[in-house]
Amino acid sequence: MSEYTITYIKNEKPKEKPKSDQLSFGKYFTDHMFIQDYNADKGWHNPRIVPYQPLVLDPAAIVFHYGQTVFEGLKAYRTKRDKIQLFRPDKNMERLNRSNDRLCIPRIDEEYAIDAIKHLVHIDQDWVPDAPGTSLYIRPFIISTEPYLGVAPSATYQFIVILSPVGAYYEEGINPVKIAVENQFVRAVKGGTGEAKTAGNYASSLKAQEQVADEGYAQVLWLDGVEKKYIEEVGSMNVFFKINGEVVTPALNGSILEGVTRNSVIQLLEYWEIPVVERKISMEELYEHYQNGELEEAFGSGTAAVISPVGELAWEGKKMEINNGKTGEIAKRLYDTLTGIQYGSEKDPFNWTVKVKY
C-alpha cells in the first residue's frame, strides 16, 4: 500500500440529513471527514477518510495557544444533470500553501489534496443538496498538534477536511446588504497575516462585527491598518466599486486576502471587456465619487455569497445609498454567470469547474 493510498473507514451510523430549508451556514456536517498527519520523519502521511468524529488533542497542542493554523473554504455544487462539481479547487489549494508559508506550516501536495477532497465529496455525495442555491461547503484546515508551550512552529500537524451542506445565501434571490466602514478596529496590517487565511485574522474581527451587527449592518468594511484611509475588504469578501463605468477593486497589498471569487470576477470583466482596475482607493475618494453621482455600484465577492451587492455604506456618520439600494447591473450579471458556471447551467469558458468522479 502506498503512502498515498487513502484508508477508508465507513460510517456505519449515518446521520439523518437536514431538510434544505433548514440548512443555513456551517451548522451541519456530513458522515465522513478526511485526515492526514504530518511529522518531520514521514512528512504528510496516513491519509484516511473516517466517520466524522471529534479531534483528540493534548491540551498543550500549539493550535490552542499560538494559533498556528490555516484554512480554506470552497464548495461542491450539484448540477441540473445531477453531476457534482467543484469551482477552482486549484486556487484554494494554492492559497492554502501560501498561508502555510506565512504560518511556518509544511506545504501540502496540492493535486493530492484536490484528489482527497474529490474522494471525500464522492463518498458523501448524497449530502450535496439539490435545492436552488444550496451547496456543500468544503472546509480544509491544518492544525498544529505538538504539545509544547514554547513559541515555535509545531513538529506535528493534522490536515483535515470537513463538509457542511449549506443553504441558499439569498432566500429570495440576490439582495443588497448594508455595510459599515470600520474606523476603530483593524483586521490586518502589511507585514502581518492579512493575506493568509488563518484563524487570528478572524478572531480579531469578531469585536468589530459584533458592534455593527447591533446597529443593523451585515458586515464591516475594513480600512488599511496603517493610515485607516484605504479600503481593503469586507469581513469575508473582497470588494468592488463601479465608478463612472469603470470597476475598481483594492489592489493586493499584503494585508488583503486574495479571493478566488475576486480573481474570477476580474477575469470575467476582462472577458466582457468591461474596464476593471486594481488600485488603491480611499474612503475619501469613494465618498467624493458618491457625492458627484459617479458611484454606480458596490458589491462584495466571496465563496459564501458569490456576489453580494452593497445597498448602503455607512461611514463616519454619513450614509451612502448606492444604486437606490438595489442590485446593480454588473453585480447581477456576475452573480448569474458565476452561479451559472458553478451549477453547470452556463458555459465555462475558463474551465473553472472540476467534476467529482471516483
Place this chain on the structure above:
Amino acid sequence: MSEYTITYIKNEKPKEKPKSDQLSFGKYFTDHMFIQDYNADKGWHNPRIVPYQPLVLDPAAIVFHYGQTVFEGLKAYRTKRDKIQLFRPDKNMERLNRSNDRLCIPRIDEEYAIDAIKHLVHIDQDWVPDAPGTSLYIRPFIISTEPYLGVAPSATYQFIVILSPVGAYYEEGINPVKIAVENQFVRAVKGGTGEAKTAGNYASSLKAQEQVADEGYAQVLWLDGVEKKYIEEVGSMNVFFKINGEVVTPALNGSILEGVTRNSVIQLLEYWEIPVVERKISMEELYEHYQNGELEEAFGSGTAAVISPVGELAWEGKKMEINNGKTGEIAKRLYDTLTGIQYGSEKDPFNWTVKVKY
C-alpha cells in the same frame, strides 16, 4: 453542592517526574488539570480537577478556524522554607479578562479562578521543582468550542489550566541575549489584538522568529505596525532601556502587551527612586543615544526569564553592543530582587506573592 464546588477526580496513574536538569520549558505536564465549561444558560459551570487528559473537540469547533481563544502565563515558586507561592496572579486574571473582552469571550470570575489555580497547584504540589531557578509554569487558557463555521463568537467555551515544571531560564546565571530588530514582519497594530494575550499574535510572530534564529538571534524586537519606527516589545517580553541614567520603556499604546513583570519593574524602580518613564521611543532615537554613548543598558521583562539583559541589538545591518555585552547593574538588581521576592528570600514590600494553601 454549589455551582462553584470543584469536583476532583484523582489521577490514579501519576507520571514519573522529570529530573530538574531535563526540564527546559513547556515540555512536561503534571498529573492534573482544571476545566470549567461555559454556555449561555449556565454561565461558567462544572469546575473540575481531573487527570491530565486530551481535549475532545468537534473538528468544527471555532477555536480551530477562527482562533477565538485567550491565555495567560504565570508561575508557582518553591521557597527555601518549602512553601509554594504565586506571583501576582490577580494581575494575570485581570489581563485574562481584558483579553476576553477583546475576543468576545465571556469574563471569568477572577478571584474564583485564582482559587482554582491554587487548588490545582496544591494537588500537584510535588511537581513544583526545587532546584535553583526552576518553577512550575501555570497556563490558564480559554477556547471556543462551538461547532459552527460562521464567523461569530462561540456559544460555548472551556476554561482550562495546565501546569508544566520548567527549568532555570539561565543555566549559568543571568546572561545577555542577542536581539534583532524586525523590519519586515509586524506582530500587531493599534486596533488589532496586540494588547490581548491571544493566539493570533503569536502565530503571526513565528515567521520573523524563524528568520532571525537562523542568524543566531534569540528573539525579535517588534516595531509599531504603522510607521515601523517606534519600539514596541520583544517576542515574549516587554523592553526597557537605560539612557543617561533614566530608564525608558515604550508606553502602552494598544498594540503592546502589558506585562506583569513590566508593571513590577516600573514599581520597583519608582520605589528605588530610579527615574523611569513610559513614552514613545523610536529606533532612530535609540541608535543616536547609542552612538553618543548614552545607551547604558537594555533588558527585557517577562514571566519566563524575569529579566533578560540584551547584549546586542541588530538593526538595519548595524550591530549595537550594549554595556560591552554584559549584564547591566539595574538589570541585575531587578533580577535579583524579583527572583528574591518570587522565591521568598527577599522582603515583599508590595505584597506581590500569594501563598498556595489548601
